[in-house]
Amino acid sequence: MKGIIKQLLNYPMKIANSIFLYFYYKLSKKGRYEVKEVLNQSTQRVVILAPHVDDESIGAGAALLKHARSGDEITCVYITDGSACSTDFSRDTIIAARKEEAEKVKEFIGLKEIIFLDEQDGNVSSNQNLVNKIYEILYRINPDVIYVPFIIDGHTDHVETTKSLLYALEQYNTDFSNIYLYEVNCPIIPNIINIINILDVELFKQKKELLNQFKSQSVMDFDVFLLLNRMERLLNGKCYGAEVFIKTDVKKLKAICKELENEGFKPEQFRQLSSRYNLLISLIKSYSLKKKYSKIVHKIINQGQKGVASLGKNY
Numbered sequence: 001m002k003g004i005i006k007q008l009l010n011y012p013m014k015i016a017n018s019i020f021l022y023f024y025y026k027l028s029k030k031g032r033y034e035v036k037e038v039l040n041q042s043t044q045r046v047v048i049l050a051p052h053v054d055d056e057s058i059g060a061g062a063a064l065l066k067h068a069r070s071g072d073e074i075t076c077v078y079i080t081d082g083s084a085c086s087t088d089f090s091r092d093t094i095i096a097a098r099k100e101e102a103e104k105v106k107e108f109i110g111l112k113e114i115i116f117l118d119e120q121d122g123n124v125s126s127n128q129n130l131v132n133k134i135y136e137i138l139y140r141i142n143p144d145v146i147y148v149p150f151i152i153d154g155h156t157d158h159v160e161t162t163k164s165l166l167y168a169l170e171q172y173n174t175d176f177s178n179i180y181l182y183e184v185n186c187p188i189i190p191n192i193i194n195i196i197n198i199l200d201v202e203l204f205k206q207k208k209e210l211l212n213q214f215k216s217q218s219v220m221d222f223d224v225f226l227l228l229n230r231m232e233r234l235l236n237g238k239c240y241g242a243e244v245f246i247k248t249d250v251k252k253l254k255a256i257c258k259e260l261e262n263e264g265f266k267p268e269q270f271r272q273l274s275s276r277y278n279l280l281i282s283l284i285k286s287y288s289l290k291k292k293y294s295k296i297v298h299k300i301i302n303q304g305q306k307g308v309a310s311l312g313k314n315y
Contacts, residue, residue, distance in 0.1 A: 013276045017224070020280060021231040028190040030235055035196050044072040047137065048147035049165055051079045051124060051157040053098045054214045057105060058225045059182030060147050061207045062243050063197045067145075068110035075113045075141055077134070078102060079161050084121035085217055097216040104213045124156065126163040134168035150181040150188055150246060151256060152293050154270035154282075158184055163257060169250045177249035185273040187228060187283060188244055189294040190235055194301065199229065199241035207241075221275035228273075248301060255300045265293055 046067050050056035056064065056076055067074055082098030083091045099116065106114050117133055124130070148165045149158040162181070169176050180195065199207065207229070211222040232242040248256070269289055273282040 017227060017276050017279050018231075020283075021227060022234070024283070025190060025231045025234040028235075030190055030193075035198055035236065043070075044144040045141055046072050046074045046145045046147070047077065047141055047143040048074065049077045049079060049134070049149075049161055051149065051155070051161045052085070052121065053078055053082050053102045053105070054211075054217060054220070054222075055149065055158070055184050056147070057207070057210050057214075058222070059149065059184045060180070060197075060243060060245075061109075061210045062199050062203050062229075062241075063147070063180075063182075063245075064109050064111075065203060065206055065210070066197070073112045074109065075115065075137070075143075076102070076106070076111050077115045077117065077137060079117050079119050079124055079130075079164075080121040080157055081116070081118045082121055082216075085219070088218065094216065101214055101216060105210070108210055108213060119157075122157060124160040124164075126160045126167060130164045131167040131171075134164055135171050138168055138172045145178045145180065146176070147180045147182050147245075149184050150186070151253075151260065152188070152265070152270075152290060152297070153184060153186040154267050154272040155185065156267045158186075159267050162253075166250065166253050166257060170254070174250050179248050179250070179253060181246040181248060181253075183228075183244055185282070186270050186290075187273065188246065189290060190244075192246060192294050192298045192301065193235065193244045195245040195247045196232075196236050197243040197245065198233075198236060198239035199243065201240045204229070204241045219274060221277075224273060224276045224279055227276070227279075246297065246301065252300050252303070256297055259296050259300065260293055263293065263296065 048056050048060060048064065064074060081095045083095050085094060085098065102114050115137060117130065119130060146165065148162045151159060151162050153159055208226055211226070214220065214222065229241040229243060232244055233239045236242055269286050271278060271282040271285040273279060
């Protein structure tokens with residue numbers, strides 16, 4: 001019966017979500033952002049930390065495809081074993097399926113290396129053991145660019161992954177400045193976005209095909225993330241789709257984490273986006289709290305920049 005109701009609601013929900021997101025992004029105050037092309041004259045070493053197999057593709061799949069296209073060396077570090085994604089199969093079966101999907105991602109994008117840290121899914125903690133593992137990876141690879149989930153997120157694993165990276169970077173290089181915080185299942189408020197990765201039609205199709213690799217994720221509706229990317233184009237207005245990021249450095253990320261903690265931020269305050277059926281509630285729930293926390297991010301990210309008060313102008 002539940003499946004029949006979902007089928008009946010499928011089309012109306014698509015229309016409602018599209019209309020809502022269109023006006024949300026069209027009317028939202030825009031921040032000062034840079035249209036970022038990841039292509040570089042010299043080969044870059046890229047590290048992306050993904051709490052779960054699929055987070056890297058949801059948040060930065062198109063960016064990774066661009067990196068690979070330009071010959072950059074990409075290492076994807078999967079933090080958890082992925083065992084909590086489904087209750088339909090045994091834990092070992094799920095772990096094996098997730099790792100098989102990671103191998104498909106490696107082949108599809110053209111990653112140089114994937115690393116599994118096998119932390120228990122749903123129980124990630126920024127403890128010294130995990131921090132040391134990430135530090136060793138950074139020391140070995142010496143990355144030019146690092147991607148990690150945005151700190152204001154509804155999943156504890158995502159938040160603890162980002163905190164673990166911060167603690168590892170404090171040991172590795174406190175001056176590291178190419179940290180890109182990517183959006184997973186807790187959409188970033190538009191006026192704090194400072195990096196936009198634009199997608200043309202072909203790249204959008206490639207990202208859609210990439211997301212089709214995750215057959216084990218029966219509870220996830222990846223089309224809703226593609227819908228977000230389509231509507232986020234409205235922040236720029238000159239592309240078919242967009243991925244959004246917040247670029248920061250170690251010192252600012254540390255300040256953000258500290259101030260958010262002081263203000264009482266907790267991941268469970270937010271609803272995780274997982275399908276078109278919970279899109280509206282995931283955007284609306286605790287929106288005032290998200291705005292409050294986002295103001296902290298905005299203040300710290302823009303410290304020392306002129307004209308911060310005029311945020312909202314579309315550059």
